[in-house]
Amino acid sequence: MGISVASPMAPSTYDIDRFYREEFGRILATLIRVLGDFDRAEEAAHDAFAAALEQWDRDGVPDNPRAWIIGVARHKVIDRIRRAARFDLRRDELIRMAESDTSDAPDGSDAFADERLRLIFTCCHPALADDAKVALSLHTLCGLKTEEIAHAFLTAPTTMAQRLVRAKRKIRAANIPYEVPSPELLAERLQSVMAVVYLVFNEGYTASSGDRLMRTDLSAEAIRLARVLVELMPTESEPRGLLAMMLLHDSRRDTRVDEHGEMVLLEHQDRSRWDRAQIAEGLALAERALQIENAGPYAIQAAIVAEHSRAADAETTDWKRIAELYARLHRLQPSPVIELNRAVAIAMAEGADVGLALIDSIANRGDLHDYHLMWAARADLLRRLGRFSEAAESYTMALGRVGSAPERQFLRRQLDEVMRHGSRLG
Amino acid sequence: MQYMLLIYDSEADGKKRPDAERQQMFQDYGTFTREIAQAGKLKAGDPLEPSTTATTVRVRNGKTVVTDGPFAETKEQLGGYYLVEAKDLDEAIAIAAKVPGSKFGSIEVRPVRKMSM
Numbered sequence: 001m002g003i004s005v006a007s008p009m010a011p012s013t014y015d016i017d018r019f020y021r022e023e024f025g026r027i028l029a030t031l032i033r034v035l036g037d038f039d040r041a042e043e044a045a046h047d048a049f050a051a052a053l054e055q056w057d058r059d060g061v062p063d064n065p066r067a068w069i070i071g072v073a074r075h076k077v078i079d080r081i082r083r084a085a086r087f088d089l090r091r092d093e094l095i096r097m098a099e100s101d102t103s104d105a106p107d108g109s110d111a112f113a114d115e116r117l118r119l120i121f122t123c124c125h126p127a128l129a130d131d132a133k134v135a136l137s138l139h140t141l142c143g144l145k146t147e148e149i150a151h152a153f154l155t156a157p158t159t160m161a162q163r164l165v166r167a168k169r170k171i172r173a174a175n176i177p178y179e180v181p182s183p184e185l186l187a188e189r190l191q192s193v194m195a196v197v198y199l200v201f202n203e204g205y206t207a208s209s210g211d212r213l214m215r216t217d218l219s220a221e222a223i224r225l226a227r228v229l230v231e232l233m234p235t236e237s238e239p240r241g242l243l244a245m246m247l248l249h250d251s252r253r254d255t256r257v258d259e260h261g262e263m264v265l266l267e268h269q270d271r272s273r274w275d276r277a278q279i280a281e282g283l284a285l286a287e288r289a290l291q292i293e294n295a296g297p298y299a300i301q302a303a304i305v306a307e308h309s310r311a312a313d314a315e316t317t318d319w320k321r322i323a324e325l326y327a328r329l330h331r332l333q334p335s336p337v338i339e340l341n342r343a344v345a346i347a348m349a350e351g352a353d354v355g356l357a358l359i360d361s362i363a364n365r366g367d368l369h370d371y372h373l374m375w376a377a378r379a380d381l382l383r384r385l386g387r388f389s390e391a392a393e394s395y396t397m398a399l400g401r402v403g404s405a406p407e408r409q410f411l412r413r414q415l416d417e418v419m420r421h422g423s424r425l426g
Numbered sequence: 427m428q429y430m431l432l433i434y435d436s437e438a439d440g441k442k443r444p445d446a447e448r449q450q451m452f453q454d455y456g457t458f459t460r461e462i463a464q465a466g467k468l469k470a471g472d473p474l475e476p477s478t479t480a481t482t483v484r485v486r487n488g489k490t491v492v493t494d495g496p497f498a499e500t501k502e503q504l505g506g507y508y509l510v511e512a513k514d515l516d517e518a519i520a521i522a523a524k525v526p527g528s529k530f531g532s533i534e535v536r537p538v539r540k541m542s543m
Contacts, residue, residue: 127515174537175427177514185516 014061020049023066024143025228029115031073032178038140038168040077048073116141117232118179120225124193125176132167133196139164141228142221152203152218190233194242194298197225201246205253219250230285237292240285241299247282248305251275263410267314279309300329319349336367344377352384372401376411379418388422428469428538429510429518434502435531437476454526462510462521471508502531509538 024045031041048069062068081095123136131153138144138152150160170176181189204218223246229239255269286306289299304325311317326342339362347355359378368374379394395415402408443451455473462468477496484491496503508525512518515535522533 125515127519173539174535175514177516181516 014056016049016053016056019065021143023069024049025116025119025141027066027069027073028140028143029119030070031077032119033115034074035077036178038171040080041073042140043080044073044077045069047076051076114180114232116228120193120228121180121189122171122176122178124189124196125171126189126192127174127176128167128170129163130196130199132163133192134199135160135163136167137196137225138200138221141225144221190236190238193229194226194238197222197229198242198246198298200225201249205249219246219253222246223250235292237289237294237299238296239298240292241289241296241302244282244285244289244302245298245305247278247285248302248309251278251282251309257406261406261409262413263406266308271313274309282306283309297329297333300325300332304329314348317348319345323349336362336365337371340368340371340374340377347381352381356381356385370401372398372403372407372411375401376414379414383414383418383421388418391418392422427512427514427540429512429515429521430534430536430538431508431510431518431522431525432504432534432536433506433508433525433527433531434534435505435527436501437503437505439530440505451526458524458526459508461524462508467511467521469509469511471506471510473506474504476505477503505531 027048028041028045031045032038035041035044051072052065052069056062056065078095120137120141123140124133128136135149135153138149139146144152146161146164147157150157153160180186201219201222204220204222223243226239226243226246230243233239251274252266252269253275255271255273256264258264282302283306286299286302289295290303292299304322307318307322307325323342323345326338326345330338330342340359343355343358343362346358356378359374359381362368363374363378375394375398379391379398382388382391382394392415395411395418399408399411399415402411440448459468459471480494480496482493482496484493505527508521510518510521512521515537518535518537522528522535525533527533
């Protein structure tokens, strides 16, 4: 999936939408490199795709569709510059750039990889707003249309369009470099790129609002972006860890919600329905990521998810190892949410009372007071200990802080259950 | 291309700074300015008098309205600027990060718009 090159086919069977999805990023990256201008490059790419839609249907699909698109786009941009910018001093320079080297690199060569790497680092430059980074990456690298991104993030298309325009204008006006950052900046910039990819995945995996728990299209795009990063930086542990983590999470996609659209916890999911092929790929990636020296937070998180994927059920999960991995993660990246997750793993390994004491010490610091999952985890342990009225209180706290409808529904059912238990006992 | 580095800092905090620290900052600015000048990146740069000396001028309906001070009560005030030559935003950010005031306040980096005549 993702970045293979479409082979020539009869027009009737040729999926131009898919070709657009898969190739738009590469084509745009080439045109941006040649023209040094996001807007002109994009306009030209769209013109060329429109021409393809018409001509390929009539004359058949060319042998090398990507080279065809780039060639047509180049001519379109030269035409546009000639027509529109008669008095633009940059005119000759632009035409020279458009006519210069757009030679299509042989498939799989580094030239394309480098161009897309430049493109993703430019889209995720720290000088751009976070929402603009996400939108621009989806738009330029995945070929998502403005309306699609707006839909995914529940904003109006006009708002999303403005956001994209503003970001592209800033790239041009502030001269944000179209290049892979220098080695001393690379590590921190890579973090920003991976954070964007993970954000896109999470928005797809647990929609922060709305009626649906998942937006699988966004998860798929995030996985594609991560594949690009792994392909581009094969010796780094973190892109590999990120991809592994996302594949493993995504393998459970179909079992996370029941037929009524309600959330199903990991321990109750039907593991026979997990995507085995995806798990196999994810496990292999996770293992290699953890072996790379100085494995970072994504590699460790992938190792944690991998433990769940390996286990036959919740009981036989190696909770002790998961707790150790969370401790290791916490050393790299101290955060109360990681502490909370470690506490839950310890509760599973050593008993609910031990875990509860840890959660209460986090809760007493007030750090996670507004985090619904802290209250839900606490409630779950109280319930396991038979302390139903306290569990009910904690579920109520969680309900007051939850975002998406399926999660709210789930918590309400838990609350009902502990209240029934509580009244039976009382 | 050229970038304006606008140096913002809290004047109130600045007054509280001990003399030794202020002396050090003064020296650091001297060093920084010499460095970027020698690298051929300095176009201009000056500290400004405090915002209490500022005057705001607006023309409304043809009438000049003059008021004391800057517009808003902000925590940080514009205290000085550099105009530098940099190849792209990353280089401008690298220069801005070396401005001694970046340790206390903040540096706004703005590209200078090229006017085509």
